[in-house]
Amino acid sequence: MKKNWFLLSVMLIVVILAACSNSDNISEPGPDSSQSSENNGKDSLIVATKLEPSDYVINYKWNGAIPYINRNIFSKLVAYDAYSGELFGDLAEDWKQSDDVKTYTFDLRKDVTWHDGEPFTSADVKWTIESILEKGDSANGYPAVSNVDEIETPDDHTVVFHLKKESGVFVQKLADYQGFDILPKHLYEDTDVEENPYNKEPIGTGPFKYEEHQIGSHTKLVANEDYYGDGPYLDEIIFQYVPSEETALTSIEAGDAHAMTASPAFAEISRLEEAEGIEFKSDPQGIVQWISFNVDGSREYMSDPVVREAIATAIDNEEIAEKLYMGLVEPAESWYLSSIEWADNKSVRQPEHDVERANQLLDDAGYEKGDDGYRFTLTYRAFETSIFGTTDIPIFIQQQLEKVGIKVDYERFEWALRTEMLDERRDWDIAAGGGDRGPDPLFFASYLKSGSATNKMLYENSKVDELFELGEKAGTKDERAKYYFEIQEIIDEDIPMYNVVEYSIPRVFNENYTGFHWQENAVNSTNHMFNSVKKK
Numbered sequence: 001m002k003k004n005w006f007l008l009s010v011m012l013i014v015v016i017l018a019a020c021s022n023s024d025n026i027s028e029p030g031p032d033s034s035q036s037s038e039n040n041g042k043d044s045l046i047v048a049t050k051l052e053p054s055d056y057v058i059n060y061k062w063n064g065a066i067p068y069i070n071r072n073i074f075s076k077l078v079a080y081d082a083y084s085g086e087l088f089g090d091l092a093e094d095w096k097q098s099d100d101v102k103t104y105t106f107d108l109r110k111d112v113t114w115h116d117g118e119p120f121t122s123a124d125v126k127w128t129i130e131s132i133l134e135k136g137d138s139a140n141g142y143p144a145v146s147n148v149d150e151i152e153t154p155d156d157h158t159v160v161f162h163l164k165k166e167s168g169v170f171v172q173k174l175a176d177y178q179g180f181d182i183l184p185k186h187l188y189e190d191t192d193v194e195e196n197p198y199n200k201e202p203i204g205t206g207p208f209k210y211e212e213h214q215i216g217s218h219t220k221l222v223a224n225e226d227y228y229g230d231g232p233y234l235d236e237i238i239f240q241y242v243p244s245e246e247t248a249l250t251s252i253e254a255g256d257a258h259a260m261t262a263s264p265a266f267a268e269i270s271r272l273e274e275a276e277g278i279e280f281k282s283d284p285q286g287i288v289q290w291i292s293f294n295v296d297g298s299r300e301y302m303s304d305p306v307v308r309e310a311i312a313t314a315i316d317n318e319e320i321a322e323k324l325y326m327g328l329v330e331p332a333e334s335w336y337l338s339s340i341e342w343a344d345n346k347s348v349r350q351p352e353h354d355v356e357r358a359n360q361l362l363d364d365a366g367y368e369k370g371d372d373g374y375r376f377t378l379t380y381r382a383f384e385t386s387i388f389g390t391t392d393i394p395i396f397i398q399q400q401l402e403k404v405g406i407k408v409d410y411e412r413f414e415w416a417l418r419t420e421m422l423d424e425r426r427d428w429d430i431a432a433g434g435g436d437r438g439p440d441p442l443f444f445a446s447y448l449k450s451g452s453a454t455n456k457m458l459y460e461n462s463k464v465d466e467l468f469e470l471g472e473k474a475g476t477k478d479e480r481a482k483y484y485f486e487i488q489e490i491i492d493e494d495i496p497m498y499n500v501v502e503y504s505i506p507r508v509f510n511e512n513y514t515g516f517h518w519q520e521n522a523v524n525s526t527n528h529m530f531n532s533v534k535k536k
Helices: 002-024 122-138 170-174 245-254 266-272 305-314 317-323 355-364 393-402 415-425 441-448 462-473 477-494
Strands: 044-049 078-080 087-089 092-097 103-108 148-155 158-163 208-214 218-223 236-241 278-293 376-383 406-413 430-436 497-510
Touching: 044 245, 087 092, 092 170, 103 122, 122 148, 122 158, 208 236, 245 497, 266 278, 266 497, 278 393, 305 355, 305 393, 305 497, 317 393, 317 497, 376 393, 376 415, 393 406, 393 430, 406 415, 441 462, 441 477, 462 477
Parallel strands: 044 236, 376 406, 376 430
Antiparallel strands: 078 087, 092 103, 103 158, 148 158, 208 218, 218 236, 278 430, 278 497
């Protein structure tokens, strides 16, 4: 009997050990294996994504990682088409403004449901905007709605906004990519909106539904079959977190990913155009790569406009555009954005590159060179972003400013440290900047208006503030243009920033897919929205 029990025990141990041995050879499921379209029989899109969000709601706190994903989950009242830059109705079918541009009426779609099945109504719009107003200027979405005095909802599909003062650009503000999304009242009302669990497991009205987020790995969205707009034509999207652009590009070339949110190195473009199985498209954007000057008065040299002018004159942005970006972007000339011609004041331009003149400006201002050949030292901070070149441009500028006797201590940080370094410590002279300037000049205001959270320079000019206010009140582009022209004339004198290049994003993607937001055949897609993407 004892012998039989011994034999049974040995056999049981062998079975257990064999099972453990087999389990050691089973890899954790992930986007590369179990979630690919070839393995699960679904039409899947795998997007290599550089930045991983901690949640998915931008209404109250801005996080640049969020829109890469949440554009597919949430909707706006109105939005900008990524390809054409034109406004389109999203949750709103139509809208009209009063003659005094103080009242706006929106007619909402009647066929919209939230991802949990509840109907979308005007009450959701009213609650969302009032929640932002309640938070005040600490909320990311506040600049878009701060002018709202009262919101009426005469029925479930009509919203009427009464404004405190005239605004000819209220609709454009609602469409701002960096603004806010409409949230479900039934899941947020009477909660702490910034701590609401649905910020991390979002319920929206967009073309895709949130399914899961595995930290450090991926976020998975699945098709919303009840979506009111174009698409979706895919069963699922996997946003796979890949911090390295090089690794993301390798994944696309290997077929493990189908697109990437960040830009590949521009030096790779000529090779990519010939690579088998992938396509390349240059995607012009209303994006500028610029440098900000700390003009808060605490920095000895940056407080002098002559120094800022000398720096702008010493920079050779044509060299940067050619060598760093392989000639695929335009060196900036405008103080605004030359691609938006109606608002670009062509009578004023940034200083032309002229090392001799830059040296003369500094000599005349009394900044003499020391024995080491330098006049003074500046601190330059840059932060990792998905826009290629943000942390490379400083290396060029560092070399170019040496030619006029300015030493630059360049420091590079992760994006998460940007607020601490620029806003809290403020021990910097120059900072890298980059982002949208369009498709309307009103979005340029946030970088220049006094007190704005995105005005890292702490630049203040009451006349500039007044002109932006007047531009907002104007009902037509022609009226507004004259105010924006004058702003550019003032910037030409003050030089609180310098535009380096007007950016185009090199889009690399799998040739078996089409309908990306950077392609003409995308229908009503904002940046980073994949509703129109389909397999060929």
